[in-house]
Amino acid sequence: MAKDGSTTRDKIIDTAMELSLRQGHVATSIDEVIQHAGITKGSFFYHFPSKKDLAVALIERFSATEMQILQDNLEKANKLSKDPLQQLLIFVGLIQDLHSQLEEGHIGCLFASFSYENQLQDEELQAMASETLIEWKSKLSEKIQEIIKLYPPRQPVNPDDMADMFLATLEGAYVMTRIMHNPEIVQLNLEQYKTYLESQFKPG
Amino acid sequence: MAKDGSTTRDKIIDTAMELSLRQGHVATSIDEVIQHAGITKGSFFYHFPSKKDLAVALIERFSATEMQILQDNLEKANKLSKDPLQQLLIFVGLIQDLHSQLEEGHIGCLFASFSYENQLQDEELQAMASETLIEWKSKLSEKIQEIIKLYPPRQPVNPDDMADMFLATLEGAYVMTRIMHNPEIVQLNLEQYKTYLESQFKPG
DNA sequence: TACTACCAACAGACTAGTTGGTATAAATTA
DNA sequence: TAATTTATACCAACTAGTCTGTTGGTAGTA
DSSP states (O other): OOOOTHHHHHHHHHHHHHHHHHHOSTTOOHHHHHHHHTOOHHHHHHHOSSHHHHHHHHHHHHHHHHHHHHHHHHHHHHHHOSSHHHHHHHHHHHHHHHHHTSOGGGOOOHHHHHHHTTGGGSHHHHHHHHHHHHHHHHHHHHHHHHHHHHSOOSSOOOHHHHHHHHHHHHHHHHHHHHHHTOTHHHHHHHHHHHHHHHHHHOOO | OOOOTHHHHHHHHHHHHHHHHHHOSTTOOHHHHHHHHTOOHHHHHHHOSSHHHHHHHHHHHHHHHHHHHHHHHHHHHHHHOSSHHHHHHHHHHHHHHHHHTSOGGGOOOHHHHHHHTTGGGSHHHHHHHHHHHHHHHHHHHHHHHHHHHHSOOSSOOOHHHHHHHHHHHHHHHHHHHHHHTOTHHHHHHHHHHHHHHHHHHOOO
16 A cells, blocks of 8 residues: 555645635635645645545535534534424534634635635536535435424424525624624524524424 | 716716626626726726726715615605504515526626625725615614514514614525526525514404 | 566656736726 | 726746756666
């Protein structure tokens, strides 16, 4: 066996992820990536035949890590309560905690970034991002369906749409945080989403 | 008086606005702008000494037009009902109508686009965008305060945060529309926001 | 153990093309 | 006449991507 290139590959992805989330993928040149990663151009193109291949790897990585976060925190919440409404409220709270530790510069969604740069015109990338969002939505939608069965909602609600709204709230909060340079916005908006859930489902 | 350069200047802004919203400002080259606008490079740099000056003009224009849309539709809604809750619900409906006419490619927020490209690191631009968002928020917050006075909310709510949530919902819906290539998402999410308002304030 | 052959991983100079921006002179218009 | 616009040529800096090599280690063989 030869030298293990996976560490270099990971280092490239790590570096490119941080830079692309901060300043956009188009604005992130390969020269910049290799400089920050402390490698050379030859090494970069050995691992990624083109910049588009790097983009694919970034989307893959982002999908995987965020999906993991979603699942981990859903499971965590499921263990902390037996009531599905409480589970979802706890889940949102855990997501809030997660973001409270992040600095302003590290808040954002790679899909959002790519979408505003038109990098998702490529069908492969677009499909990957779409499918990930749909997966997230269906996971949340399942939980909301459990809630609806237990607590008749004040108004007729569609669980898919309510799941969508969580994602939109988060995406919107990211955008506003980046515009206003104020990470607290994520906390406030997720708090609002919890209030929405309670006002819809909490009896009394 | 010499030839009126404001038409050319406007044409540049129009073209650059469309291109920047579609593919990002960094990815929009000056060559591309002048080609689409049907002018020459000399003419471009006569009106905008640098690309950054174009960015300032774009943010200015976007702030102004969106602020106008907000105010127009708030006034329109105010005329269609005397009840503040109904006014806000009608307003959100008008915003929905507005977006139903747009094609997918034309949905997006220039502030969001700039934020994900780190173009708002420039303090001048960041201040302009922030102040515009704060203005939008306070306009909506005023209306929500009226509602709270009339209809005691189910839970203690902060009007500023509820106004924030409208903006975040819209921003998030833009992002998700761009990722999923599905303009209907804006409709669905604003529908959810209306449901939230009703569940919070509607008596019974 | 020593020799040879081999290979993935990496280096860095290099190419071809693009970028924002400049320069300048002539033409057009109010 | 003065402001505006065209046209074209140009620049240094930067871009993604290619090139030819070098390296450290692996594997087979004798």
